Amino acid sequence: MKYLFVFIVIFFSSCSGNNETKKEATDTPQEGTIYVSVDESFKPVIDEEIKVYKSSYPKANIVVSYKSEADCFRDLIKDSTRLIIVSRGLTPKETDYFLNKLSFKPIYNNIAYDAVAAIVNSNNQDSIFTIDDLKKILSGQKKYTAILDGTNATSTVKFLQDSVLKGAKFGANVVAVNGSEAVIEAIKKTKDAIGFVGNSWVSNEYDEQQIQNLKQMKLALIECVRCEEKGYFAKASQATLTYAQYPLARPLYFIVKENWLGLGTGFTNFLSMQRGQLIFRRSCLVPAKIDFNKRLVK
Numbered sequence: 001m002k003y004l005f006v007f008i009v010i011f012f013s014s015c016s017g018n019n020e021t022k023k024e025a026t027d028t029p030q031e032g033t034i035y036v037s038v039d040e041s042f043k044p045v046i047d048e049e050i051k052v053y054k055s056s057y058p059k060a061n062i063v064v065s066y067k068s069e070a071d072c073f074r075d076l077i078k079d080s081t082r083l084i085i086v087s088r089g090l091t092p093k094e095t096d097y098f099l100n101k102l103s104f105k106p107i108y109n110n111i112a113y114d115a116v117a118a119i120v121n122s123n124n125q126d127s128i129f130t131i132d133d134l135k136k137i138l139s140g141q142k143k144y145t146a147i148l149d150g151t152n153a154t155s156t157v158k159f160l161q162d163s164v165l166k167g168a169k170f171g172a173n174v175v176a177v178n179g180s181e182a183v184i185e186a187i188k189k190t191k192d193a194i195g196f197v198g199n200s201w202v203s204n205e206y207d208e209q210q211i212q213n214l215k216q217m218k219l220a221l222i223e224c225v226r227c228e229e230k231g232y233f234a235k236a237s238q239a240t241l242t243y244a245q246y247p248l249a250r251p252l253y254f255i256v257k258e259n260w261l262g263l264g265t266g267f268t269n270f271l272s273m274q275r276g277q278l279i280f281r282r283s284c285l286v287p288a289k290i291d292f293n294k295r296l297v298k
Helices: 003-013 040-056 069-078 092-102 131-139 155-164 180-189 208-213 238-242 263-272 274-282
Strands: 032-039 060-067 083-086 107-121 145-148 174-176 193-198 217-219 221-223 249-256
Touching (some): 032 040, 032 263, 040 155, 040 193, 060 069, 069 083, 083 263, 107 155, 107 263, 107 274, 131 221, 145 180, 155 193, 180 193, 249 263, 263 274
Parallel strands (some): 032 083, 145 193
Antiparallel strands (some): 083 249, 107 193, 107 217
């Protein structure tokens, strides 16, 4: 997994492109066309966000491409898009790069919290894992197949390598397939394996396909490392994310390089406000901008 090296090479060598941000503005927050790159692990929830936004603004044409996080940043640098949705914001070095190139700083913000859900076949005997178990599986110390959503620096791959392996290499038992849907299909057919996908792929109780999938697989329980009560395990859910009980949590960010009130600004404002935040909530993510907790009133 040499995505860090690849990103550095891209970062310092990709100074050409269409330079979309320097063209005359041709869109507004409610109409026009924008190309958006999104990390594939967030596809179910972002599909819903775009669907609702376009129903409100029929003249808004949001052309979305789902790909690895590294490819999203590559698109942003090459001017293939001016809006990406990924699991992190810009580093200071990246911010300075865009400031020098564009003469303004791109805007980025945390809009929700997601989980990397661990899934196993419904017939698996093993469905409870400590963080040390995950580390041993992902590093190859434990003979147990791990299935990831790609090799090309997806946010899930990056998260597991950074947060669980602490930078160590994946073992030979780690299998890469083409995207989150392929992870789910592989787990449905494979015993003695564990897969990792974004939470919105497996936790939406309103999605009929997800309901059917859960008849052939189940969410694994992972050790809570922040709980005062020792020996507490939790599966990925909105509640366990909210109360910091599920350890494989990560943020969801937008990054937009737009210095006018264009379609990118309109869509990211929508994601940050009530309707967009409610969609995150309905998709079993935790909204980062609005607290929808119920309050008792007299």
